Amino acid sequence: MLKKINLKYLFIKLINGQGVGAILVRGASQSLIVQIIGTGINFISQILLARILGVNNYGDYIYVLTWINILLLIGVMGFDTATLRYMPRYDVDQDLGLIKGFLLSSQKIVLISSSIVTAGILLFVFNVSKFNYSLRMVFYVGALLVQPLALLQLYAARLRSSKKILLAQVPLQIIRPVFLMLITGCIYILTQSHLPGVLVMAINLCSVIFALGLSIWAFRKNLSPEIRNARPDFNTKEWMSVAIPLLIISGMSMVMGQMDTVMLGALIGTDVAGIYSSAQRISTLVLFGLQAVNTMAAPMISELYYAGRIKELQRMVTLASWGIFAVTSIGSVVLIFLGHWILSLFGQAFVIGYLPLIILLIGNVINALCGSVGFILNMTGNQKISGRIIAGGLVINFLLNLCLIPKWNMTGAAIATATGMIYWNLFMVIVVIRKLKINPTICRFN
Incomplete structure (x- = not known):
């Protein structure tokens, strides 16, 4: 008691x-x-x-x-x-x-x-x-x-x-x-x-x-x-020099989020793209935790970083990472168990999207393990580095979709998307640790 x-x-x-x-x-x-x-x-x-x-x-x-x-x-x-x-x-x-x-x-x-x-x-x-x-x-x-x-x-x-x-x-x-x-x-x-x-x-x-x-x-x-x-x-010149790269990053992220569905439609057919799109939308339900934490974390990262309160920033980033990982992991487990049933609500033909759904969920869990890396870079004046990493992820995503979709259809698209996501998240983790001396993950490094 x-x-x-x-x-x-x-x-x-x-x-x-x-x-x-x-x-x-x-x-x-x-x-x-x-x-x-x-x-x-x-x-x-x-x-x-x-x-x-x-x-x-x-x-x-x-x-x-x-x-x-x-x-x-x-x-x-x-x-x-x-x-x-x-x-x-x-x-x-x-x-x-x-x-x-x-x-x-x-x-x-x-x-x-x-x-x-x-x-x-x-x-x-x-x-x-x-x-x-x-x-x-x-x-x-x-x-x-x-x-x-x-x-x-x-x-x-x-x-x-x-x-x-x-x-x-x-x-x-x-x-x-x-x-x-x-x-x-x-x-x-x-x-x-x-x-x-x-x-x-x-x-x-x-x-x-x-x-x-x-x-x-x-x-x-x-x-x-x-x-x-x-x-x-x-200080309009500085503000514009920061805002425009952030605009480009948002644009590339949007393109990356739609590329697999668009390329499936172009290379295989719109019917397959429709089934895959349903699995993709379901997989994004686990991102509620990431979005919720980042809503609050983004301005706090800027505030603590420019105030020089790095220890508090590290503590906040670690707590944010645990929150993101917990919600994403629990949500992913639930969707793995209920995935077949949820997809069947769209129609029996949509059940074949179950394997791509699992692959996308794995990518989201690894994404969650990396924490709020994108916002950490963007809020600390490293938006150009963030943009270059996202651009690299976009190219990898495109090339993998081009190679894997003709071979493995929806599964190939899911592997390409998850791989691109894992690439840019891990790359950003390395940059944040080396450049800012901040660990954005839930893991401890000696």
């Missing part, structure tokens, strides 16, 4: 404490809960939208939304990640002028770049004759999503850098899909007919603007009067 009380006391002390471990656990726990709830809401939302829109309209809607999410990378220009690096750093130095200058410059740059992306989409769609009227109209409204979505990601990063995890994630991951689902559902009940894609896209636009308004309000409410009244200092 005494042991139980002591363990409970220690756990409560950890959660309520002000040390790096307590802050990390609180933030990561909040992020994990929001991600799980948000994923459930989005899953339900997509099912409802598929029924409300009908097959053709839903296809137009998803097609446009996919392109918007890809081009959004250019709209944000890497300043979401750059915010996680610079805001904690300037806060440590109490350089209020640079904080104010960074806030003003980042918002201005994101507004300009997202406006250019929007104009580019509108101009492209206007000049492409093969799009039918319905798809064209969905594109026109969808293009207007880029700017508010880019700003929403920027403000979410600002709130994350201030360790306001719930305020950062709830508007984007919960409020936006709930708003979309409620308004679309009410209109569908009133009309009792399939809704046009352009209308649902317009409702989506309204939901993003509403979520953005909440994020701006939350950030301004938590912004100190000293920063608000500070005279801005600008």
Whole structure:
């Protein structure tokens, strides 16, 4: 009984404490809960939208939304990640002028770049004759999503850098899909007919603007009067020199995440790519722990590193690695046991994706063993090294897919993806240990 009380006391002390471990656990726990709830809401939302829109309209809607999410990378220009690096750093130095200058410059740059992306989409769609009227109209409204979505990601990063995890994630991951689902559902009940894609896209636009308004309000409410009244200092050249490599890294990571499915479709067939895509999506469920921990860990890495608190940084990184590994390992074991059944929910033909699923899960577990290596490099001024390693992983991924897919089909694609993932994670671990003298893994090295 005494042991139980002591363990409970220690756990409560950890959660309520002000040390790096307590802050990390609180933030990561909040992020994990929001991600799980948000994923459930989005899953339900997509099912409802598929029924409300009908097959053709839903296809137009998803097609446009996919392109918007890809081009959004250019709209944000890497300043979401750059915010996680610079805001904690300037806060440590109490350089209020640079904080104010960074806030003003980042918002201005994101507004300009997202406006250019929007104009580019509108101009492209206007000049492409093969799009039918319905798809064209969905594109026109969808293009207007880029700017508010880019700003929403920027403000979410600002709130994350201030360790306001719930305020950062709830508007984007919960409020936006709930708003979309409620308004679309009410209109569908009133009309009792399939809704046009352009209308649902317009409702989506309204939901993003509403979520953005909440994020701006939350950030301004938590912004100190000293920063608000500070005279801005600008270091735009340095900020751009960091943001652009971070943009390129995000782009390469996105390409790497889709390369296996795209090459399967090109080399074997879209039916096989569809089955593999389902296995791949299921395998990413175990990444909740990695994403949740990194949500909180990224700004803390920057803060502790630039404050020179390396021992605390090592302790936080080790704790983060254990959290990532625990969630990923447990999730992987569950999916290995339930994989056949989950795949069968998509249809019996999808069960052949079980072996690729296991291979991808092994890659994710090794990824988890390496900890938050990417963020450690990016948050400590080593984004160019990180970019080169990711580029190497991208090349290896492409070549292995090219060689293995014709021989082993989906299994080959899974081996190629897992191998590329393992390569760049292990390479980053070596660089972090040698260059920064920080061990990002759960393993001890003498």
